[in-house]
Amino acid sequence: MSTSRSDAAFRAAQALLPGGVDSPVRAFRSVGGTPRFIARGEGPFLVDVDGNRLVDYVLAWGPLVLGHAHPAVVRAVGDALRRGTAFGAPTELETELARRVVRAFPSIALVRFVNSGTEATMSALRVARAFTGRAKILKFDGCYHGHADSLLVKAGSGVATLGLPDSPGVPEGSARDTLVAPYNDLAAVERAFGAHGGEIAAVIVEPVAGNMGVVPPAEGFLKGLRDLTAAAGALLVFDEVMTGWRAGPTGAQALAGVAPDLTCLGKVIGGGLPVGAYGGRRDVMELVAPAGPVYQAGTLAGNPLAMAAGIATLDLLAEPGVWVRAERAAERAAAALAEAARHAGVALTVQRVGTMFTPFFTDRPVTDYEAARRADRDRYAAFFHRALEAGVYFPPSQFEAAFTSIVHGEAEAERLAAAAGQALAKKGA
Numbered sequence: 001m002s003t004s005r006s007d008a009a010f011r012a013a014q015a016l017l018p019g020g021v022d023s024p025v026r027a028f029r030s031v032g033g034t035p036r037f038i039a040r041g042e043g044p045f046l047v048d049v050d051g052n053r054l055v056d057y058v059l060a061w062g063p064l065v066l067g068h069a070h071p072a073v074v075r076a077v078g079d080a081l082r083r084g085t086a087f088g089a090p091t092e093l094e095t096e097l098a099r100r101v102v103r104a105f106p107s108i109a110l111v112r113f114v115n116s117g118t119e120a121t122m123s124a125l126r127v128a129r130a131f132t133g134r135a136k137i138l139k140f141d142g143c144y145h146g147h148a149d150s151l152l153v154k155a156g157s158g159v160a161t162l163g164l165p166d167s168p169g170v171p172e173g174s175a176r177d178t179l180v181a182p183y184n185d186l187a188a189v190e191r192a193f194g195a196h197g198g199e200i201a202a203v204i205v206e207p208v209a210g211n212m213g214v215v216p217p218a219e220g221f222l223k224g225l226r227d228l229t230a231a232a233g234a235l236l237v238f239d240e241v242m243t244g245w246r247a248g249p250t251g252a253q254a255l256a257g258v259a260p261d262l263t264c265l266g267k268v269i270g271g272g273l274p275v276g277a278y279g280g281r282r283d284v285m286e287l288v289a290p291a292g293p294v295y296q297a298g299t300l301a302g303n304p305l306a307m308a309a310g311i312a313t314l315d316l317l318a319e320p321g322v323w324v325r326a327e328r329a330a331e332r333a334a335a336a337l338a339e340a341a342r343h344a345g346v347a348l349t350v351q352r353v354g355t356m357f358t359p360f361f362t363d364r365p366v367t368d369y370e371a372a373r374r375a376d377r378d379r380y381a382a383f384f385h386r387a388l389e390a391g392v393y394f395p396p397s398q399f400e401a402a403f404t405s406i407v408h409g410e411a412e413a414e415r416l417a418a419a420a421g422q423a424l425a426k427k428g429a
């Protein structure tokens with residue numbers, strides 16, 4: 001498989017963009033090698049600039065649940081495009097997408113559209129702080145909520161839950177107001193409320209974790225968070241930027257039967273265009289300007305192209321039997337990986353929720369970030385490169401979810417099975 005044009009494109013990009021990319025994981029640093037530069041997408045395939053066709057299990061990191069360039073999305077965006085790209089004034093498209101969000105998420109009464117998941121979580125926490133008059137938030141180690149300062153925080157050492165900056169440039173002051181607990185550890189959350197109860201504005205959680213690889217919530221974990229936050233007068237924020245229309249036909253909150261106070265959305269609701277959203281309880285969301293005093297704005301927020309792509313995507317997913325096609329594809333992919341591993345005698349734990357899955361190179365279930373870090377990342381990197389060589393594109397990191405779409409069929413599953421067979425069978429894989 002030739003990669004000479006990708007290699008040249010990466011060299012040119014590195015002269016002008018930090019690390020040659022606009023988002024770090026794209027640079028392949030955790031698996032090594034040179035990223036593929038993409039010329040186009042076609043259904044379940046990426047086509048790189050050297051003309052290689054790759055079965056795509058990344059799907060833009062989640063949004064493309066209909067696959068690349070789905071005709072319904074292309075048509076909707078094309079129609080919107082001809083009417084103009086942005087107005088900075090309200091359109092009926094925003095109300096239309098909001099109607100679909102509210103219908104899918106009974107916990108959301110009012111919703112605000114923004115341009116990214118990062119903006120959604122950052123804004124939701126501002127509203128939670130305003131509503132409660134408190135400063136601290138609690139997050140979980142290994143969960144990612146975008147790159148706002150107060151969320152780029154990692155666990156401190158020992159039993160203390162006080163966070164530390166997870167990037168240079170994040171002020172200690174921002175980290176100081178962020179507590180960090182291990183995922184699935186209700187006792188740690190209880191301790192945090194014991195020590196800081198009256199100061200905690202919100203607990204923010206991925207209701208199915210996807211950003212340390214896929215880690216489902218333990219039985220009772222989300223319900224426990226609901227009870228603890230309610231008892232302490234704190235808000236519960238579900239970050240469903242990834243899990244929305246991915247963990248299940250709507251969100252992870254429907255699967256768990258737990259209603260958060262606020263929900264963050266992104267990825268699928270933009271149909272592959274830049275969108276985020278946050279919404280929830282009417283009395284909380286009415287604080288958002290101009291209904292209330294909490295400032296939050298966006299020049300291109302509610303952009304008509306993005307709204308049109310989101311509406312087309314959610315309408316197709318709402319048709320009977322459509323979303324489950326993507327779930328069935330994820331079942332097939334997970335089964336193909338598990339079978340190849342069994343055949344090769346490789347210790348592999350494939351974790352899947354809905355249309356999200358991760359093959360962890362370990363023989364034990366992964367329940368938190370500590371466990372995810374114990375998986376064999378060198379083996380993942382070797383698997384990644386051999387699968388890529390065999391024409392299958394997996395996430396270039398052990399700590400990222402893989403995704404399927406409604407157009408991933410039997411043929412794609414067979415290609416994955418063959419690639420996984422080759423990738424795992426080799427000695428020292």
Ligand SMILES: *Cc1c(COP(=O)(O)O)cnc(C)c1O
Nearest residue numbers: 116117118144145146239241242
């Ligand atoms: C992707 C993601 C974000 C950030 O969204 P961006 O659009 O990349 O800013 C936030 N939270 C979760 C759970 C995500 O998966």
